[in-house]
Amino acid sequence: MTESLAAAIERVGSAVQLLRNAPALPTVFPVTPEFSNxxxxxxxxxxxxxxxxxxxxMTDLFLTGPDALKLLSDVGVNSFANFQVDNAKQFIAVNSDGYLIGDAILFYLAEESFDLVGHPMVIDWVQFHLETGDYDATFERDGNSIVRAxxxxxxxxxxxxxxxxxxxxxxxxxxxxxxxxxxxxxxxxxxxxxxxxxxxxxxxxxxxxxxxxxxxxxxxxxxxxxxxxxxxxxxGSKAYSSANLESAWVPSPLPAIFTGEGSDAYREWLPVARAGSLAGSLHSDDITDYYVTPYDIGYGRSVAFDHDFIGREALERHAAAQDRTKVTLVWNADDVASAIESLMQPGLPAKYIDFPKARYGLYQVDRVLIDGADVGISHDAGYITNEQAFVSLASIATAHAAPGTAVEVIWGEEPNSNKPAVERHRQVRIRATVEPAPYSRFARENYRTT
Missing domain, CATH: 3.30.1360.120 (Probable tRNA modification gtpase trme; domain 1)
Incomplete structure (x- = not known):
């Protein structure tokens, strides 16, 4: 019998403990790792x-039927007023408290026919609301090549x-x-x-x-x-998995499925195998400390209050009190080199830093500090050859988001979790500098215009 997320949380004792020690790996790209290098x-x-x-x-969720668009409008924060066949959009959903569930790309294939493509987090959320709601629509799910037969x-x-x-x-x-x-x-x-x-x-x-x-x-x-x-x-998959660092897309923020109206039923529905894993130096017993709003990761331009949707009232409150900004953190080269060098020195080393992508859980959440005080969280981290820089994408307090601001990223877990990708290690502090997101000026100026 398939264990639900709700049952697994009850067995372990808390959502944080379950996710911190979950065996789920970071997103796996089941294609050739490198064709050259x-x-x-x-x-x-x-x-x-x-x-x-x-x-x-990626997972595809094909939606068809007279109410398919209504379902998407009820769940998504996007405007659908001018959405037409042969258009696509970045579909975004939040929970009843206005915190992010996830995002995916929505293709309008034909009249009453859509394809929602991406990681499973928001796709599961949409499928759940179709199955449990009163919609005249059907779905076909095509999972990724890891789970598909x-x-x-x-x-x-x-x-x-x-x-x-x-x-x-x-x-x-x-x-x-x-x-x-x-x-x-x-x-x-x-x-x-x-x-x-x-x-x-x-x-x-x-x-x-x-x-x-x-x-x-x-x-x-x-x-x-x-x-x-x-x-x-x-x-290949190694380079492709790091491409988001240049465009500044955060691929897998932790979905806000552990609190909010209706979340109990959703966790009963969702298999624990699809819940993912939590990694990083942020270690709080309060699962909501890991949540982000759409505004925290740069999705504000996609939010439209021209229709009713799950979490609208709460999201309006978040919109009026935005306190975090998405930025790129450029990690100090000497500190990165020192962390890597610790692997070849006596004593307990720093957490291994993989290249080109360094995250070691599906949801990477690291602390960002200024003068010892927390000012935000760091998400995805890795190396950009085109900039010769090791960076992470982060959501930090707007007051500290100006380019050139000096911060520190805490790298590694304390205590160490039991995830397969976690070896015995010690935490280290990595100096970093706040820069715009996207980091590349070309990407900032041309992403939606070329």
Whole structure:
């Protein structure tokens, strides 16, 4: 019998203890780790064109029916007033207290037909409300390749970089029509109909291509052949997993599913195996200390109070009292080197810092300090080859969010948890400097315009 999250919390004693010692790993990308090396692969989306395979690590929730859009509107904070077929948006949901559940990309495929794509957190939340609500809609769930039996329903490839447009025109044999950010178009590649989302990563122009799985290899081969003289680089999971550090997207904040109206029933419904794991130096018995609002991680522009949705009143209060800002923290190179060097010295070392991605739980939450006082939390951390910098994305008090502000990140757990990715270690302090998010000026100025 599948254990629910609610039953697991009761067995362990608290949500924090359950998640801190959960065996769940950080997000796994079940594709080739490196085709060449992750450093050169990171550089490709700045210097030429990168081909990334997104077919295997995300979950698809296909929604159809007369009430599918109503469901999405009831759950999502986004405006749906002008949402049309061949549009997409970053779908965001909060709990009844206005704290973030998660986000995913919502594709408007056809009349009464949608595809919600991303990590499972918000997808589970939407599926729960469909199953338990009064909606004339149905769903089909296509899990990632770790949990799915058989092939994906769709292939999904991403082209990113300054040569992406030239590659698309070469492989389709026609000019690419002007397409707005997060709008879709249809192309023909090697005689096959391919749908495309106008996307961007790290500020570079790009396209997300998708279609029936059976046609995927033929489309991929055509892209590789057309990209031979455009410096096309195949990108593996190591580089791809770190791309968000340049665009400043926080991939997995802890979902606020442990408090709020209706959360009891949701935890009874959700299998504990999908609850994830909690890592980092923040160690509080109060699970709400790990929550963020949409404003804390830069989603304020997507919030629209033009409709009723779960958590609207609470989110309006958060909007009126925003006290955190998303920033990039650039870690001090000497302190990072010292933490790594401790692995080769006598005594208990610092927590291992992996490259290019350093997080060791699905939800990474590290303390950020100024003069010994907590001023926020650090999320995802890793190395950006294009900036030759080790950084993390953080939500910190707006009063301390000015570029150039000196802070410290506490790296490592105390006490050490029992997660498989945690070895015996000691906490260390890493000096860091507050910088904008995205860190790359090109990404800041061009993410939604190129």
């Amino acid at each position: 992750w450093r050169s692969e990171q550089q490709s989306w700045r210097s030429s064109v990168a081909l990334l395979d997104q077919s295997h690590h 058989g092939d994906p329903k769709l292939y999904r490839y991403e082209l990113q970089g300054p040569n992406a447009l030239a590659l698309m025109e070469k492989v389709t044999g026609a000019p690419v029509p002007p397409t707005k950010f997060f709008h879709m178009a249809t192309f023909t590649i090697d005689g096959l109909t391919v749908r495309s989302l106008r996307h961007g990563m790290a500020g570079q122009p790009g396209f997300e291509l998708f279609g029936p799985w059976a046609e995927g290899e033929r489309v991929r081969s055509a892209l590789i052949a057309a990209g031979a003289d455009l410096d096309l680089v195949l990108v």
